[in-house]
Each structure stands twice: as C-alpha cells, then as structure tokens.
Amino acid sequence: MENPFKYGGVVRRPYFADRKNEMIELKREMANLNLVFLVSPRRFGKTCLLLNLIERLRRDAMACAYVDLNAFPDIKSFATALTSLTAEALETNKDKLLKMFSAFQKLRPKVSVDPEGKISAGLELAVEEKDALSALLEGMRHAEKLAAKKGKKLVVIIDEFSDLEKYNGRTIEKAIRSEIQKQTHIGYIFSGSEQSVMLAMIRDRTRAFYKLGRIMELGQIERRAYASFILGWLKKGGYTANDDDVKRIFEIGNDVPYNVQRLCNVMWDNAMETKAIKPALIEKLPVIIAQQDSPHYEMLWRSASQPQKVLLIALSKDQAAKPFSKDFQLTHGIGPSSSIKASLDSLVKKGILFKTLRGSYQFVDGFMPYWIDYIMKTIH
Numbered sequence: 001m002e003n004p005f006k007y008g009g010v011v012r013r014p015y016f017a018d019r020k021n022e023m024i025e026l027k028r029e030m031a032n033l034n035l036v037f038l039v040s041p042r043r044f045g046k047t048c049l050l051l052n053l054i055e056r057l058r059r060d061a062m063a064c065a066y067v068d069l070n071a072f073p074d075i076k077s078f079a080t081a082l083t084s085l086t087a088e089a090l091e092t093n094k095d096k097l098l099k100m101f102s103a104f105q106k107l108r109p110k111v112s113v114d115p116e117g118k119i120s121a122g123l124e125l126a127v128e129e130k131d132a133l134s135a136l137l138e139g140m141r142h143a144e145k146l147a148a149k150k151g152k153k154l155v156v157i158i159d160e161f162s163d164l165e166k167y168n169g170r171t172i173e174k175a176i177r178s179e180i181q182k183q184t185h186i187g188y189i190f191s192g193s194e195q196s197v198m199l200a201m202i203r204d205r206t207r208a209f210y211k212l213g214r215i216m217e218l219g220q221i222e223r224r225a226y227a228s229f230i231l232g233w234l235k236k237g238g239y240t241a242n243d244d245d246v247k248r249i250f251e252i253g254n255d256v257p258y259n260v261q262r263l264c265n266v267m268w269d270n271a272m273e274t275k276a277i278k279p280a281l282i283e284k285l286p287v288i289i290a291q292q293d294s295p296h297y298e299m300l301w302r303s304a305s306q307p308q309k310v311l312l313i314a315l316s317k318d319q320a321a322k323p324f325s326k327d328f329q330l331t332h333g334i335g336p337s338s339s340i341k342a343s344l345d346s347l348v349k350k351g352i353l354f355k356t357l358r359g360s361y362q363f364v365d366g367f368m369p370y371w372i373d374y375i376m377k378t379i380h
Contacts, residue, residue: 004233011048012055017257018225019049022218026053026189030062033187035180035213036201037161042354043258043362044218050157050191063089063147063154068162075132075172080123082156083107083139090146090154104142106135132218133175133273140179146345147185149175154186162201164190173201173208180212188213195357220255223247230264234277237268241277248282259366262289290371297371300352308343310334312352313376315361323361 006015028047029036040046047068054064072078083104091097101107101123110124147154164172180188190213192198200211226248234241249267250356253259263285270288271277289295304312314332315321321328323344329335344361347353352368353361363369 001237003265004237005230005261005268006262007258007265010051011045011261012052016048017045017221017229017261019045019052019221020225021222022049022052022216023056025062025216027056029214030057030187030189031060031153033153033155033185035188036190037198037209037213037215038189038191038218039195039198040191040193040218041195041214041256043256044220046191046193046218047159049218050159050189053153054157057155060153063150063152064157065089065143065154066159068159070160072168075136075167078167078203079132079136079139080107082136082158083142084123086139086143086154086156087146090143090150090152100142102144104135104138106131106138133172136172137175140176140183144183144185144377151157152185154185155189157189157191159191160193161190162194162197163202165197170208175287177212179209196355199357221257221260223250223255226250226257226260230260233264236266237275239268239271239275240279245277245279245282248279249285252282252286254366256366262367266292266366286367286370287374289367290374293365293367294371297365297368300350300368301372301375302352304347304352305343307334307339308347311340311343312347313372315353315363316372319362319369320360 004015006071011017026036026038030053038046038050050066054066057064065082067078067082067085069078072081087097087100089102100369104123107123127352143154143156180186190209199206199215202212202215204210227243227250228248230246231241231243249260249263253263263282266285266288267277267281270285271281301312310332311323311334314328314334315323317332318328323329323340324337329337329340334340344353348361349353349365354364355361
C-alpha cells in the first residue's frame with residue numbers, strides 16, 4: 001500500500017484531509033454566484049481546497065476557471081490567461097473558440113500545435129503593453145456575455161490574489177471592481193496567503209475592494225476530523241496507533257496541515273516494518289525531517305548575518321517569545337530593540353520568518369527550529 005499522507009503538491013481525494021465545512025460553505029457561496037475573499041496562512045492547504053472544490057462544482061455542472069497570479073508577471077499575461085481560461089471553461093469546441101477569439105479587439109487568437117499534432121487555441125495581446133488593462137476588462141466582459149449566452153454559472157478563482165499589487169494594484173483594483181459589479185453570471189473567489197496584504201485590500205475604506213464580498217479566513221483543520229482521517233489510513237495500512245499519538249503529531253506540527261501531513265508521511269515510512277506507532281518515534285519525526293531538508297536550511301543559514309543567527313537561535317528555543325521584551329533580550333543576551341527590529345525585517349525579507357496578524361514572528365518552515373537545535377548540539 002502506498003503512503004497515503006501526501007504533501008507539497010496538489011492533494012486530491014481520497015488523500016485530501018477533511019475540509020468538509022469549508023467545502024460546503026464555498027459551494028453554497030458559488031451556487032449563489034457571490035464573491036469570497038479566502039485568506040489563509042501558507043501551508044494550510046488553500047490551493048488543495050480550491051482545486052478539490054472545482055471538481056465538485058464541475059460535478060454540479062458549473063463552469064470553473066482557476067488562475068494563479070504567481071504564474072503571471074504582468075497584466076498582459078494575466079489578461080490573456082484569464083480570458084482564455086474563462087472562455088475554455090464555457091466552450092470546448094476549438095473552432096468556436098477560434099471564431100470567438102478572432103472577434104476580440106484588444107486580444108488576438110494564437111494557435112499552437114503540440115508534438116503530437118494536437119491544436120490548441122490561445123490568445124495574445126494585440127495592442128501595446130499600456131493597453132493591457134483594457135484587454136483584461138474586455139476578457140471579463142466576454143466571460144459574462146458567454147456565460148449568459150450558454151445559460152451557465154461560471155466560477156472564477158484567482159489564487160495568490162495579493163500579488164495583484166505588482167500590477168499597479170490600486171488602478172487595476174478599481175477597474176476590476178467596476179466590472180464585477182455589472183456581472184450576474186459569475187461568482188469569484190479571490191484567495192491569498194499574504195494575509196496582511198489581503199486584509200488591507202478588503203478592510204481599508206479607501207480601497208476598491210472594501211466590503212465587496214465576504215471574507216473567509218481558512219484556519220486549522222478541526223482536530224477531531226483530522227485525527228479520524230489519520231487513524232483511518234493507519235488502520236487501513238495495518239498500523240497500530242492511539243489518540244494520544246495523533247495528538248502529539250498535531251502539537252509538533254502546530255496544527256499546520258502541511259506540517260501534519262509531512263510528519264505522518266515520515267511516520268508511515270519509518271514504522272513500515274513494525275507497523276507500530278510509538279511515542280519515541282513520534283518525537284524523532286521533526287528531527288528526521290530537519291535532516292532531510294538540511295541543504296535547504298544550510299542555504300538559508302548562510303544568508304543570515306551573525307546577529308540574525310543569534311536571533312534565530314533564540315527564537316528556535318522560544319517560538320512564542322516576544323523579541324522586543326526585556327525578558328527575551330536579557331535571557332538570550334541580545335539587543336537593543338532597534339537592532340532586533342532590523343534583523344527581524346531582514347529575516348522576513350529572506351523568507352525565513354513571517355510576521356503574524358497578531359504581530360509575533362514565526363518560522364516560515366516549522367521544522368527549521370529543529371534543524372537549528374540539531375546543529376547547535378552538533379557544534380557543542
């Protein structure tokens with residue numbers, strides 16, 4: 001039996017861990033063609049949730065288009081992708097698509113042939129770069145008209161929506177809001193992992209998306225349901241484990257779905273011979289993962305200055321610490337606050353730490369503190 005605990009990529013059923021309530025809510029919102037801003041920390045399974053949602057919406061005969069803004073460096077590429085994907089979601093006939101694309105003013109059809117001779121129809125910008133926003137709006141208007149003509153509901157999901165700021169965000173925000181408000185056949189999910197950026201976009205009275213739709217914050221998976229998922233797979237694989245074992249996995253993984261999946265994946269492999277999940281093994285899991293990812297952590301470690309390394313060591317020992325408190329500074333012999341602030345800002349930019357909505361600082365990778373602890377013990 002293959003290891004059922006998947007992580008790192010898109011996880012689909014039956015390996016997709018429980019998000020039953022979130023799935024029900026999103027399906028209901030999209031059935032009513034509403035607009036949802038889905039806000040989530042990284043590694044909470046947001047993209048997996050959305051792609052599994054698409055499968056269910058399509059089973060209900062709804063058309064769906066998924067766009068990840070990370071993949072598009074400018075408005076031009078975003079405009080062509082969004083227009084192509086929404087059109088293809090509603091019309092599968094290639095000849096009709098080409099005819100449709102040839103009617104655009106700001107975009108023109110682009111035909112490509114793969115090595116097997118299969119023809120695909122796409123789009124490219126037919127005007128100057130500065131007119132890319134007009135092309136995007138033309139594509140959005142076309143999606144609404146086509147959905148109305150087909151008599152279908154269309155769901156558009158734009159992932160990593162916080163990246164919109166890289167396109168001269170304020171201008172494009174206003175333009176997109178204006179277009180969305182005229183539409184009656186399309187529901188939208190705008191999702192993002194940069195929580196502070198996303199919430200600023202939708203809670204700031206001066207921004208175009210203020211009160212435009214519902215804010216849905218994706219939190220931790222409810223432990224009882226997640227534990228049933230984990231124990232169910234272990235039982236199917238012939239492993240023996242109890243509730244306390246699973247509880248400890250949640251504690252080590254800080255209830256972050258990626259971390260929990262990774263821990264379970266390593267646990268499955270390391271207990272394959274005995275089929276027995278023991279507390280001693282569970283305590284070793286984060287160290288095993290830290291050693292597996294050592295080359296990555298070494299690269300990050302080399303990028304940090306000596307004061308930053310001292311701060312990382314301190315934070316790895318006390319992850320709930322308040323780095324600007326006198327107690328923290330005296331305990332670890334670091335300071336002053338201005339120096340700590342500069343180090344924290346730099347470590348956030350390097351992608352080693354992130355600042356939570358509550359203002360605390362945490363490791364982006366929850367297993368890096370175990371690696372730091374491991375190398376400190378090795379050195380000494």
